[in-house]
Amino acid sequence: MSRALLTLVQWLSPAFPTGAFAYSHGLEWAIAEGEVQDAAGVEQWVADILRFGSGRTDAILLAHALKGHDLEALSDLARALAPSAERLRETEEQGAAFAATTAALTGRALPPRPLPVAIGQAAAALGRPVTEVLELTLHAFAANLVSAAVRFVPLGQTEGQAILSSLHPLIEEIARESAEAPIEAIGSAAVRGDLAAMRHETQQVRIFKT
Amino acid sequence: MNALTPPRDCLERSQGHAQVTLARVLGAVRLRDLAQRGSAKAFLPRVDGPVPEIVFLNTSGGLTGGDRLSYRLEVGEGCRAVATTQTAERAYAAGRGVAQVRVAHEVGAGGWLDWLPQETILFEDSALDRRTEIVLGPGAGCLMVESVVLGRAAMGETLSRLAFRDLRQITRGGRPVLVEPLALDDRALAAAAGAAVLGGLRALATLALVGPGAEDALGPARAVLDEPGVEAAASAFDGKLLVRMLALDGWPLRRQVARVLGVLRGRALPRVWQD
Numbered sequence: 472m473s474r475a476l477l478t479l480v481q482w483l484s485p486a487f488p489t490g491a492f493a494y495s496h497g498l499e500w501a502i503a504e505g506e507v508q509d510a511a512g513v514e515q516w517v518a519d520i521l522r523f524g525s526g527r528t529d530a531i532l533l534a535h536a537l538k539g540h541d542l543e544a545l546s547d548l549a550r551a552l553a554p555s556a557e558r559l560r561e562t563e564e565q566g567a568a569f570a571a572t573t574a575a576l577t578g579r580a581l582p583p584r585p586l587p588v589a590i591g592q593a594a595a596a597l598g599r600p601v602t603e604v605l606e607l608t609l610h611a612f613a614a615n616l617v618s619a620a621v622r623f624v625p626l627g628q629t630e631g632q633a634i635l636s637s638l639h640p641l642i643e644e645i646a647r648e649s650a651e652a653p654i655e656a657i658g659s660a661a662v663r664g665d666l667a668a669m670r671h672e673t674q675q676v677r678i679f680k681t
Numbered sequence: 682m683n684a685l686t687p688p689r690d691c692l693e694r695s696q697g698h699a700q701v702t703l704a705r706v707l708g709a710v711r712l713r714d715l716a717q718r719g720s721a722k723a724f725l726p727r728v729d730g731p732v733p734e735i736v737f738l739n740t741s742g743g744l745t746g747g748d749r750l751s752y753r754l755e756v757g758e759g760c761r762a763v764a765t766t767q768t769a770e771r772a773y774a775a776g777r778g779v780a781q782v783r784v785a786h787e788v789g790a791g792g793w794l795d796w797l798p799q800e801t802i803l804f805e806d807s808a809l810d811r812r813t814e815i816v817l818g819p820g821a822g823c824l825m826v827e828s829v830v831l832g833r834a835a836m837g838e839t840l841s842r843l844a845f846r847d848l849r850q851i852t853r854g855g856r857p858v859l860v861e862p863l864a865l866d867d868r869a870l871a872a873a874a875g876a877a878v879l880g881g882l883r884a885l886a887t888l889a890l891v892g893p894g895a896e897d898a899l900g901p902a903r904a905v906l907d908e909p910g911v912e913a914a915a916s917a918f919d920g921k922l923l924v925r926m927l928a929l930d931g932w933p934l935r936r937q938v939a940r941v942l943g944v945l946r947g948r949a950l951p952r953v954w955q956d
Contacts, residue, residue: 506876519877523869551857556918658864662885664877666925669914
């Protein structure tokens with residue numbers, strides 16, 4: 472394994488201090504409402520968020536950041552695409568933490584940016600294939616949502632890992648498509664995922680920030 | 682058919698462009714320019730009041746593959762205006778090609794636009810690519826609503842083939858303030874029952890308020906999000922208020938949209954909305 476790949480795996484691991492564990496991306500609301508209540512429901516929810524929602528959207532933003540497109544413009548776009556206050560916070564807070572930690576490790580000046588742009592900004596220097604960075608990032612995102620579900624549905628640990636394994640083909644497919652997609656290809660059909668993120672704001676009892 | 686005969690689809694294409702410019706003249710908002718051609722028209726039923734109302738209309742009766750339609754409204758510095766559409770827009774089976782709709786409004790410094798088009802109804806096999814862009818000047822603001830209905834529930838229609846891209850974008854000073862790129866295709870329709878997609882619902886609306894005081898409207902907006910048969914939520918951030926609404930059919934959605942507009946605007950809806 473190359474050292475650059477090891478670095479990437481480190482940056483995208485759950486131990487990397489972006490605070491990812493605190494964000495459920497609206498899934499907490501769906502679980503609390505009983506819309507998602509078992510392993511099949513979790514897999515469906517996460518798969519749809521990946522394919523029709525921010526999984527694919529963020530992958531396209533990240534691919535552009537990796538390829539050296541205008542980072543300021545991509546950051547503005549990422550913020551404008553945020554569908555709710557909490558989702559904006561989710562991408563900005565994690566992005567700022569990611570940028571600060573990678574800046575400290577690499578000695579580079581990496582200003583805070585929304586998460587996919589922050590990852591692209593830092594990872595561009597690693598020289599790894601775009602598809603690989605997208606796969607690992609999508610995997611980290613999916614793993615975080617599954618982990619939230621394992622804690623909150625709750626599910627067994629093995630059940631959670633089985634969900635993640637079954638999402639691998641989808642992750643590969645989205646990464647492959649997004650690596651070459653133009654910015655205009657960004658589009659979302661995860662309307663109730665966005666609605667869930669909005670409704671989370673007024674949820675009475677909350678464990679997660681989003 | 683020989684090589685010189687254009688395909689049928691080409692012959693049936695409709696094209697239309699309507700453009701209205703409003704400016705402040707001697708303290709009053711006045712019509713400065715009106716241009717229309719093809720299937721697009723603009724009416725100004727109330728242009729003399731303090732807040733002029735502009736009604737755009739597609740006279741072709743609906744959109745199909747290859748159609749080109751564009752609406753543009755320029756609201757001058759310090760002007761307020763309300764713009765809407767005469768009827769619901771219908772996108773029919775496209776045949777070959779994609780219908781293209783471009784809505785490009787501009788609001789000058791300190792101005793305000795309410796862009797309140799009626800709903801878009803999508804039929805099986807329709808292909809519609811729409812871009813709505815509102816460009817805001819310094820201190821300007823807007824209220825925008827977009828409603829989309831997938832088939833007609835009363836007719837038992839369930840869509841399975843669709844190519845719909847609906848980009849809604851509000852920019853200020855060349856920077857995006859709000860970008861909502863709705864994209865519904867065959868794959869999304871096949872997954873539409875999913876709880877994170879449409880949960881089996883087929884009427885959806887987004888309302889956006891951007892400008893001074895937008896975030897203060899969160900409380901009043903949330904207070905009216907209780908229309909029976911409608912799932913709705915609101916969020917305020919970054920100088921904007923967003924409201925999302927979903928229903929099984931267009932009618933409860935329309936009632937909910939009208940109630941939110943009522944509380945945000947504090948005045949009657951354009952007459953074309955009151956049926």
